[in-house]
Amino acid sequence: MKEKKDSVQKLFVPDIGGNADIQPYFLASDGEIDKSIIDNLDSDVIILDKDLNIVLMNKSAERTFGVSFHEVKGTNYLALRLRSIEQELARNLNNVLKTKKAFTIKELQIISPDKVTHFFDQSCIPILDGGGVLQGVLSISKDVTKRVYKEIQYQESQKMLKALFQELEVKNTTIRSLQTSLRERYSFHSLIGKSYLMQNIYDLIEKVSQTDSTVLITGETGTGKELVARAIHYNSHRKDYNLVAVNCAALPETLLESELFGHVKGSFTGAIRDKKGKFELADKGTIFLDEIGELSIPTQVKLLRVLQERYIERVGDEKTIKVDIRIIAATNQDILELIEKGTFRKDLFYRLNIISIRLPSLKERTDDIPLLVNHFIEKFNIRFKKNINGISPNALRKLLAYSWPGNIRELEGVIEKAVLLEESETIENIELPTDHSATTNLCLPKPLNAGPDISSYEDLQKRLDMLEREYFVSVFQKHHGRIGSIAACTGLNRRTILNKMKKFSLKKSLFK
Incomplete structure (x- = not known):
């Protein structure tokens, strides 16, 4: 039916x-x-x-x-x-x-x-x-459920994108702030020192930063070679790209070539994957090769090729890779002496030494010690949450009399310890390593009555200038104005002594 x-x-x-x-x-x-x-x-x-x-x-x-x-x-x-x-x-x-x-x-x-x-x-x-x-x-x-849910998902995704963009903008603002902070921190104006030697270095850094020329920085250990390299990088047009620092003395010879140039998978035991070297990581930026004198001759040959052609080859690879980099090298050794010994290639030296910056030892720039002391006190006040407001005249005299074989790095360590241990508001006690050369070679006048504690930096500078002038007057009197004799006694070179004569209006004829 x-x-x-x-x-x-x-x-x-x-x-x-x-x-x-x-x-x-x-x-x-x-x-x-x-x-x-x-x-x-x-x-x-x-x-x-x-x-x-x-x-x-x-x-x-x-x-x-x-x-x-x-x-x-x-x-x-x-x-x-x-x-x-x-x-x-x-x-x-x-x-x-x-x-x-x-x-x-x-x-x-x-x-x-x-x-x-x-x-x-x-x-x-x-x-x-x-x-x-x-x-x-x-x-x-x-x-229309599918359409509605798609619309809801679209609106939610738009909200998420907006939130992500806002978060990204905050992070970008933070990054820009950090980059600005880094540029301020490592700008050559922030290198501590007012002596004429440092002023000359500041002028040179300013000029060098505007070029891509290779730079060789020389100077004793602890004089701030890496800091100068950073100042050059962060004041150059490469500042938005990487600054890659390599301590050539810290890596064994068996790993150094791989670290610098990279390697391909299977090129040696343990090479389980391809790896970029420091030169590739520094592309469009700057590579800083510290302790360049420690490189072996084979590695020097490869470095020479990079300097000449701006190409590298990874270990185990025949393919060449082009790199756009600036090279800054540094050493605390006498490169010319290494060349004579046959441990450093002369042609590599000529390639590296396009622009040479020699950093003075702290002994050559004693005028800067008060500034450096003040800088380190501020630094370690923040780190240790202390409130040290200065250093006593006697403690400062002790620092000025010391020969500083470890240069600024050693001074920083001494001030760090002094700030950490000091109980009062002024550093009174300074502990220095045993320095026989300082006690036997430095010709110091008898301690002067420094008077009451110094209340301002300007007063400190005036007192220091007065103490330094009295010191040189005493030394010139003792050695009858003979520059060679004064240099041997103080450990200062002739140029520094001549500058002190100019600064304090001292004439040899007055002491004969």
């Missing part, structure tokens, strides 16, 4: 133009609706009478609400909806009944029987009979 076909009398749906997203395209020209047609639609189609009871429902709507049409036929439509939207939907449906005008709800939220949230675009259209009398409402719904 054939199932009785549900049919509906001829209905008339007014033209709703472009106001509804879903047109009732399943209506025949005479307005009749056939359930077999609407069952094949992917939109939910429900016909309600004027009391909003269900008259007809297609298969798609049955799936959405989890019911069959025969179960809910004659049931009020609002009973199928969520309570949270019942009032809104009822209000809109009643408006259709009152005004006989269609309306559309965008992204109507419905929770299915299996507790899954869906979103629908719903158009509600009045149904009229031949005489124009309202008979019910046609509801056409389209599941």
Whole structure:
């Protein structure tokens, strides 16, 4: 027996133009609706009478609400909806009944029987009979859940992107601040020293920084060679790229070549992957080769090629790699003496020594000791949370009398210990390593009465200048103005002594 076909009398749906997203395209020209047609639609189609009871429902709507049409036929439509939207939907449906005008709800939220949230675009259209009398409402719904979730995901992703951009901007601001701090810290203006020797070095650093020429820095251990290299880098156009420092004396010969030039996988035992060398890491920046005199002859040959051609080869590889770098080298050895011994290539020296910067020992720039002491006191006050405000005249005299074989590095260590151990607000006690050369060679006048503690740096400088002048007057008197004799006694070179004569207006003729 054939199932009785549900049919509906001829209905008339007014033209709703472009106001509804879903047109009732399943209506025949005479307005009749056939359930077999609407069952094949992917939109939910429900016909309600004027009391909003269900008259007809297609298969798609049955799936959405989890019911069959025969179960809910004659049931009020609002009973199928969520309570949270019942009032809104009822209000809109009643408006259709009152005004006989269609309306559309965008992204109507419905929770299915299996507790899954869906979103629908719903158009509600009045149904009229031949005489124009309202008979019910046609509801056409389209599941737009995927579209809504995509929109939600898009909005969330936009929020996340905005938050990430804000976080990135904060980090970029921090990075710029750190870069500025680094440039200020290592700018040549921040190198400590006011002596004419250091002023000359500042001028040279300023000129050298504007070029890409290779630089060779020489000087005793502890004179600040790496600090000068950093000053050159951070004042150059390469400042935004890497400064890679390599201590050639700290690496064994078996690893040095690999560290400098890199290696490829399998080139030697333990080479389990390709590795970039320091030259590649410094590309577009600066490489600082400290203790250059410790390089072996084979490594010197490779370095010479880099200087000449700006190409490198990784260990175990035949491919050449171009590098754009500036090379700064440093040593505390006498390179010319190494050349004579045959342990350093003369052609490499000529390539490195394009611009030479010789750093004076601390013994040659005693004028700078008070400045350095003040700088280190401030540094270690912060580190140890102390409040040392200066150094006593007697303690300073002791520092000025010492020969400083370890130069600035040694002075820094002495002040660090003094700040750490000092209980008062002024450094009174200074412990220096045993220095026989200092006690036997330095010609010091008898201790002077330094007077009360110094209250300002300006007072300190005046007192120091007075003490230094009295010291040189005493030495010149003792040696009758003979420069050679004074140099042997004080350990200072002739140039430094001549500068002191100029500074304090001392003439040899006054002491003969």
